[in-house]
Amino acid sequence: MEARIGMRNIKSNIFKGIIVFFAFLITVPLIIILLYIIKQGAGQVNWKFLTGVPAPVGETGGGIANALVGSFVMVLTASIVAIPVGMAAGIYLSENPRTKLAYYSSLCVDILQGVPSIVVGIVVYFWLVKPLGTFSALSGSIALAIMMLPIVIRSTEQTLKLLPDSLKEAALSLGVPYHRVILKVTVPCGFAGILSGITLSIARVIGETAPLLFTAFGSPFVSAALGKPMESLPHLIFTYATSPYEDWHNLAWGASFILLMFVLTLNIITKVITRKWKIQL
Amino acid sequence: MFCIRNPKFVENKRLQLSNSQLKWEVLFKRILIAMSILLVLIILGVLTTLIIESMPSIKALGVGYLWGKVWDPVQNIYGAYPFLIGTLLTSFIALIISVPFSYAIAIYLGEYNPKGWLSDLLKNTIELIAAVPSIIYGFWGLFVLIPLVRELEIKFHVLPYGYGILTASLILAIMIIPYGASLGISLIRMVPSPLKEGAYALGATRFEVIRSVIMPYTRSGLFAGVLLSLGRALGETMAVTMLIGNTTTIPTSIFATGNTMASVIANEFTEADHTEYLSALIELGLVLFFVTVVINLIGKRIITRFTNN
Amino acid sequence: MENTIVKAENYNSYFGDNHVVKDVNISINKHEVIAVMGPSGCGKTTFLRGINRMHELIPGATSTGKILLDGENVYDMNAIYVRAKIGMVFQRPNPFPNLSIYENVVAGYLLNGIKVSKADKDVIVEKSLTSAALWKEVKDSLHKKGTFLSGGQQQRLCIARAIAMQPELILFDEPTSALDPISTSSVEALFHELKANYTLIIVTHNMQQAARVSDRTAFFYMGELVEFDDTKQMFTNPSDQRTQNYITGRFS
Numbered sequence: 001m002e003a004r005i006g007m008r009n010i011k012s013n014i015f016k017g018i019i020v021f022f023a024f025l026i027t028v029p030l031i032i033i034l035l036y037i038i039k040q041g042a043g044q045v046n047w048k049f050l051t052g053v054p055a056p057v058g059e060t061g062g063g064i065a066n067a068l069v070g071s072f073v074m075v076l077t078a079s080i081v082a083i084p085v086g087m088a089a090g091i092y093l094s095e096n097p098r099t100k101l102a103y104y105s106s107l108c109v110d111i112l113q114g115v116p117s118i119v120v121g122i123v124v125y126f127w128l129v130k131p132l133g134t135f136s137a138l139s140g141s142i143a144l145a146i147m148m149l150p151i152v153i154r155s156t157e158q159t160l161k162l163l164p165d166s167l168k169e170a171a172l173s174l175g176v177p178y179h180r181v182i183l184k185v186t187v188p189c190g191f192a193g194i195l196s197g198i199t200l201s202i203a204r205v206i207g208e209t210a211p212l213l214f215t216a217f218g219s220p221f222v223s224a225a226l227g228k229p230m231e232s233l234p235h236l237i238f239t240y241a242t243s244p245y246e247d248w249h250n251l252a253w254g255a256s257f258i259l260l261m262f263v264l265t266l267n268i269i270t271k272v273i274t275r276k277w278k279i280q281l
Numbered sequence: 282m283f284c285i286r287n288p289k290f291v292e293n294k295r296l297q298l299s300n301s302q303l304k305w306e307v308l309f310k311r312i313l314i315a316m317s318i319l320l321v322l323i324i325l326g327v328l329t330t331l332i333i334e335s336m337p338s339i340k341a342l343g344v345g346y347l348w349g350k351v352w353d354p355v356q357n358i359y360g361a362y363p364f365l366i367g368t369l370l371t372s373f374i375a376l377i378i379s380v381p382f383s384y385a386i387a388i389y390l391g392e393y394n395p396k397g398w399l400s401d402l403l404k405n406t407i408e409l410i411a412a413v414p415s416i417i418y419g420f421w422g423l424f425v426l427i428p429l430v431r432e433l434e435i436k437f438h439v440l441p442y443g444y445g446i447l448t449a450s451l452i453l454a455i456m457i458i459p460y461g462a463s464l465g466i467s468l469i470r471m472v473p474s475p476l477k478e479g480a481y482a483l484g485a486t487r488f489e490v491i492r493s494v495i496m497p498y499t500r501s502g503l504f505a506g507v508l509l510s511l512g513r514a515l516g517e518t519m520a521v522t523m524l525i526g527n528t529t530t531i532p533t534s535i536f537a538t539g540n541t542m543a544s545v546i547a548n549e550f551t552e553a554d555h556t557e558y559l560s561a562l563i564e565l566g567l568v569l570f571f572v573t574v575v576i577n578l579i580g581k582r583i584i585t586r587f588t589n590n
Numbered sequence: 591m592e593n594t595i596v597k598a599e600n601y602n603s604y605f606g607d608n609h610v611v612k613d614v615n616i617s618i619n620k621h622e623v624i625a626v627m628g629p630s631g632c633g634k635t636t637f638l639r640g641i642n643r644m645h646e647l648i649p650g651a652t653s654t655g656k657i658l659l660d661g662e663n664v665y666d667m668n669a670i671y672v673r674a675k676i677g678m679v680f681q682r683p684n685p686f687p688n689l690s691i692y693e694n695v696v697a698g699y700l701l702n703g704i705k706v707s708k709a710d711k712d713v714i715v716e717k718s719l720t721s722a723a724l725w726k727e728v729k730d731s732l733h734k735k736g737t738f739l740s741g742g743q744q745q746r747l748c749i750a751r752a753i754a755m756q757p758e759l760i761l762f763d764e765p766t767s768a769l770d771p772i773s774t775s776s777v778e779a780l781f782h783e784l785k786a787n788y789t790l791i792i793v794t795h796n797m798q799q800a801a802r803v804s805d806r807t808a809f810f811y812m813g814e815l816v817e818f819d820d821t822k823q824m825f826t827n828p829s830d831q832r833t834q835n836y837i838t839g840r841f842s
Binding site for chain 2: 009012033149
């Protein structure tokens with residue numbers, strides 16, 4: 001009897017060992033990747049790198065200002081589109097969870113979450129690029145906005161659902177009209193949750209390449225014109241990484257480092273917001 | 282009562298405001314509804330655009346398109362079979378590699394060590410893996426993983442391309458681990474403790490509790506996590522495009538080069554110079570859309586059912 | 591008639607097909623404290639929420655009949671206006687967590703976008719908090735968040751918030767059911783003082799409370815208004831058998 005218990009305990013401990021091993025093994029590739037990007041990329045970053053445009057083949061140096069400006073302009077435009085639309089739809093879903101429309105639009109959020117980003121690129125190509133006759137930053141922004149929507153909607157919906165009904169009732173009973181109740185009471189009370197969804201969605205799309213391939217395309221010039229093709233950080237990395245020139249590889253490493261820093265910062269901001277918010281609730 | 286200077290002030294102001302506010306209220310509600318409808322329209326729009334634009338190819342090639350083994354735009358021959366195989370191979374290999382990891386993480390963070398700094402650290406690591414853009418995985422894979430695979434291929438005496446199904450699958454595996462893992466963590470934490478305690482009270486060891494209580498209880502949910510990871514893997518584009526080698530032949534081994542549906546689209550979409558070529562690519566997108574949507578919806582359904590129980 | 595502030599005529603409320611308030615006729619005078627009591631699920635809260643048109647905010651909720659406020663049917667008026675004119679205090683204290691104590695009191699003005707000068711606001715805040723017997727306790731921490739107060743203080747803050755809108759009528763939906771006995775007595779004491787300026791309708795499932803605070807009591811049972819009479823009369827000599835059964839504890 002005792003021997004059997006011993007055996008079972010040993011078995012249990014072996015199992016735990018295997019679990020711990022696999023669970024922590026995953027940190028290894030991540031650390032390797034992060035260190036490698038930092039090692040290759042951090043050294044590239046200097047003032048000229050951040051403010052210059054790419055040098056032609058054969059010349060050394062050059063910078064990624066076109067991609068920095070482009071990513072900023074497109075993510076900003078995408079946010080301007082996606083945040084109001086996403087918040088409005090999220091508010092609707094949390095306020096009217098049982099209507100037919102809520103069922104279908106909620107289903108569509110689920111679908112949208114699973115749509116491969118390359119498919120979004122194809123579709124926006126036919127919606128905007130083909131009719132307008134040119135690749136454009138606008139079409140890239142719309143593609144990114146569509147990618148942002150599900151996260152903004154779900155975070156708005158879930159945050160507002162957590163707020164007690166009594167809050168809304170208190171405002172309504174004071175004769176506050178519905179839109180003011182939502183905009184001045186429920187949204188401010190759930191602000192942190194919604195904000196964290198927004199930063200998370202930005203972190204998600206700032207690194208998206210596939211939807212930009214056939215929409216914003218890319219451009220060697222610094223420009224803020226929404227009607228023209230525009231470069232972006234991930235697209236620049238893709239073009240330069242797959243080119244045969246070492247100088248361009250170095251630019252791509254630097255750009256990867258910058259992109260990684262953006263994504264990390266946005267994720268940390270999201271973390272801080274959610275943590276702070278949870279303490280308050 | 283109050284000494285507001287004009288006693289009728291509040292009263293009048295109130296009535297005046299409430300009438301104009303009523304209009305805003307209606308407008309506001311309409312905007313909310315409109316935005317929810319917009320969402321449905323986007324999905325319907327995506328679907329119809331894909332169908333309309335792939336119509337030429339559907340008409341010209343029929344269902345046989347899916348089984349056609351040759352893809353040669355120069356000869357105007359389009360068969361999707363090599364890419365279906367490429368997609369399935371990379372996704373399933375990635376899934377097989379990733380499942381032990383995501384299950385281990387889920388069990389460790391869900392059961393062994395749900396709280397504390399070490400578990401926070403590991404959890405943040407998992408989230409970070411999901412946050413790193415796909416292009417960076419691809420770039421890293423291009424310069425670090427490919428030479429490693431090349432050495433491996435030399436040892437196995439196969440042609441040392443470095444590119445190929447295996448390389449793409451390895452990167453994909455890393456990328457999809459977080460999806461299964463983070464879902465698994467929350468599911469395992471939902472196992473009611475009386476259930477576990479009952480087993481412990483009978484003298485079960487930790488391993489036995491996990492095997493005979495936790496795993497059966499969470500099986501369907503963990504499976505849903507696998508489905509969601511699969512959905513991600515099927516649609517993943519950039520990293521795969523950079524590592525798979527981009528050849529249109531049917532892969533014959535895991536060291537062979539190939540193409541996935543997503544990577545063909547990424548590579549050839551802007552080069553497609555005639556209607557049938559472009560349309561054949563879009564049909565790939567349509568197939569990809571359907572497959573990922575169905576897999577995702579099934580996964581989501583299972584999770585909803587699980588959490589409602 | 592002059593003295594009537596609220597009058598219900600053949601008033602019915604429904605949740606979908608569920609008929610929860612049945613054909614209620616009642617007439618309430620100014621400066622009265624009315625207790626509305628009855629077993630849970632008898633429709634007393636639904637009736638109360640019908641008076642200021644809060645009932646209709648629940649999906650599927652409808653009502654028929656009239657509620658006259660100063661002779662005018664509230665269902666012919668602008669709902670927003672009705673809610674602003676009638677104060678309401680809820681079961682659980684619900685101060686706005688994003689606003690300070692000061693802002694909570696004038697929330698009705700802030701949230702409605704009614705511009706009031708700082709001096710007027712100061713007056714409103716002090717008067718309302720004084721009326722709600724809270725001024726002394728919070729006057730030094732007006733700019734702290736309202737959620738830092740104790741349960742009883744929060745509930746009095748909610749009363750102050752309702753008073754600040756200068757209503758004639760204040761509805762209370764089981765205002766002490768979430769409070770401890772000491773907080774409860776502080777709120778009850780307040781009812782006596784508020785009576786001078788306002789009409790109060792208090793829904794309660796606590797018979798002792800109804801007996802302690804009200805002038806007249808309405809007894810609801812299964813959606814019907816069974817009896818409406820002087821509180822003393824009702825508790826000593828009810829005219830309906832069902833009321834008799836309820837106050838002697840034969841059903842709950």
